[in-house]
Amino acid sequence: MRDFQEKIIDDSILEKMSLENVFNIFNDNVFPMLDEEEREYCRDLQEFCLNLDPKIDKSKDVYVLFPELGKRGYMQRINLWKDFKPYGMKKEILLATHMSMLDPQLELARLASGILCGNPTFHYFKHGGTNEEIRKVQDELMSGEKVGCIGITEPSQGSDAVNMKTICTKTEEGDIIYNGEKVYTTNGPKADYFCTYAVYDSEKPRKTMVQSMISRDMGVETNRLNISSVPRVHIAHTILDNVRIPKEYILADNGEGYVRLFEGLVPERLGIMGSGIGICWAGLIYGIIYTNLRKQFGQEVIKFEGVGFGLAELLSKCTAATSLALQAATIYDEKVLFADEINKDAEKWVAGVSSQGKYYVSKLTHEVCYEVQQHSGGISLTDNTPIDELMDTSKIEEVIGGARNIQLFIIQNQLRRYKSLL
Ligand SMILES: Cc1cc2nc3c(=O)[nH]c(=O)nc-3n(C[C@H](O)[C@H](O)[C@H](O)COP(=O)(O)OP(=O)(O)OC[C@H]3O[C@@H](n4cnc5c(N)ncnc54)[C@H](O)[C@@H]3O)c2cc1C
Numbered sequence: 001m002r003d004f005q006e007k008i009i010d011d012s013i014l015e016k017m018s019l020e021n022v023f024n025i026f027n028d029n030v031f032p033m034l035d036e037e038e039r040e041y042c043r044d045l046q047e048f049c050l051n052l053d054p055k056i057d058k059s060k061d062v063y064v065l066f067p068e069l070g071k072r073g074y075m076q077r078i079n080l081w082k083d084f085k086p087y088g089m090k091k092e093i094l095l096a097t098h099m100s101m102l103d104p105q106l107e108l109a110r111l112a113s114g115i116l117c118g119n120p121t122f123h124y125f126k127h128g129g130t131n132e133e134i135r136k137v138q139d140e141l142m143s144g145e146k147v148g149c150i151g152i153t154e155p156s157q158g159s160d161a162v163n164m165k166t167i168c169t170k171t172e173e174g175d176i177i178y179n180g181e182k183v184y185t186t187n188g189p190k191a192d193y194f195c196t197y198a199v200y201d202s203e204k205p206r207k208t209m210v211q212s213m214i215s216r217d218m219g220v221e222t223n224r225l226n227i228s229s230v231p232r233v234h235i236a237h238t239i240l241d242n243v244r245i246p247k248e249y250i251l252a253d254n255g256e257g258y259v260r261l262f263e264g265l266v267p268e269r270l271g272i273m274g275s276g277i278g279i280c281w282a283g284l285i286y287g288i289i290y291t292n293l294r295k296q297f298g299q300e301v302i303k304f305e306g307v308g309f310g311l312a313e314l315l316s317k318c319t320a321a322t323s324l325a326l327q328a329a330t331i332y333d334e335k336v337l338f339a340d341e342i343n344k345d346a347e348k349w350v351a352g353v354s355s356q357g358k359y360y361v362s363k364l365t366h367e368v369c370y371e372v373q374q375h376s377g378g379i380s381l382t383d384n385t386p387i388d389e390l391m392d393t394s395k396i397e398e399v400i401g402g403a404r405n406i407q408l409f410i411i412q413n414q415l416r417r418y419k420s421l422l
Pocket residue numbers: 112149150151152153157158159160183184185186187227235396399400401402403404405406409
């Protein structure tokens with residue numbers, strides 16, 4: 001049982017507001033969309049979450065939990081690491097969904113370390129990289145023993161990230177020196193590794209972008225930002241003042257960093273959809289449980305149409321969003337990730353849908369949590385239910401991985417290209 005600052009929720013309702021009941025209702029809605037292997041994978045995840053849940057101390061940072069995730073290969077599941085199977089984009093989405101239902105702040109930090117920082121190490125080897133230093137980084141990130149983050153956004157370059165101002169120069173020995181600043185680096189203050197981008201020539205970022213794996217002891221300085229909605233996750237202002245990166249830690253050089261940046265965006269956005277779907281289901285299901293049990297005017301409040309119809313509408317949207325995410329992941333797995341030959345049309349489709357889905361799902365997280373709070377009443381604003389924490393985390397889902405308008409901007413460009421078909 002969680003420690004509350006002051007408990008006012010009815011004991012008989014509190015008993016039913018359990019993660020186990022959340023999973024039961026989730027399974028009833030989502031399992032019919034999955035095959036038996038996927039259902040088995042979810043059952044394992046749920047068993048893991050139910051065991052971890054009582055050990056989570058909400059007064060502590062999330063990072064103490066990383067090694068627990070690492071032991072089960074749950075820092076990410078897009079790529080094969082050691083012999084943790086099954087894997088692929090659909091498994092990653094299901095992992096992210098469950099982690100958000102368990103603990104949305106833990107999920108935010110896991111995504112930044114396991115996917116945003118970890119995924120580039122897999123891409124490095126896929127593209128022929130051979131340095132064992134990167135293998136060690138990968139193992140440390142995947143085991144949860146070390147914390148990773150990604151440094152793209154800068155004080156003056158947010159949505160316009162490609163025109164970054166962090167400059168790098170190459171030494172005679174082939175090492176690289178970074179000078180610049182990054183902001184909103186999720187996990188930054190706690191991070192051991194920073195997957196960070198810079199350019200040789202800020203006038204030609206696409207041709208000169210570099211992607212490197214910087215270790216904190218190479219001289220990175222971080223200062224924590226005050227972001228009150230996720231108090232258990234540390235987010236940084238990251239300063240790179242003559243940080244020298246040995247050549248073994250360069251993941252992609254001479255403009256290849258730009259290609260990798262965009263290569264990473266599709267799995268990243270699909271992954272964020274998974275985190276968002278978990279927030280949607282958790283928020284909605286806690287609302288369903290509470291309103292089925294809370295009585296006013298002599299009856300359960302869900303029986304008032306003002307409440308029940310609202311939740312019914314949210315359920316329809318959650319099902320639609322989940323179906324979209326699972327379908328996008330299925331196509332990505334079958335036609336891109338596991339395909340002998342990548343299907344270019346499918347790859348293009350998934351790239352477009354990752355923006356549409358990220359836009360839709362992250363916006364929905366906010367709508368679901370806010371509406372559930374209105375339908376559930378005051379209790380959902382207190383720490384007696386997890387709904388307010390879900391609400392707080394939902395704000396961030398919409399900004400990370402490219403703000404709302406940037407997704408719409410990408411989708412708009414797709415619409416404008418249709419002129420050539422006319
Ligand atoms: C909590 C949190 C965690 C984050 N984690 C990370 C991280 O780990 N690593 C990292 O590198 N970054 C991270 N980010 C940064 C995030 O990706 C950026 O905040 C985001 O890309 C937007 O940049 P910006 O905040 O500078 O906003 P700006 O780019 O300044 O945008 C301001 C407003 O203008 C709009 N806008 C901008 N350009 C256009 C356009 N062309 N058309 C229409 N509207 C436009 C935006 O949608 C927004 O509403 C994080 C951010 C937050 C808040």
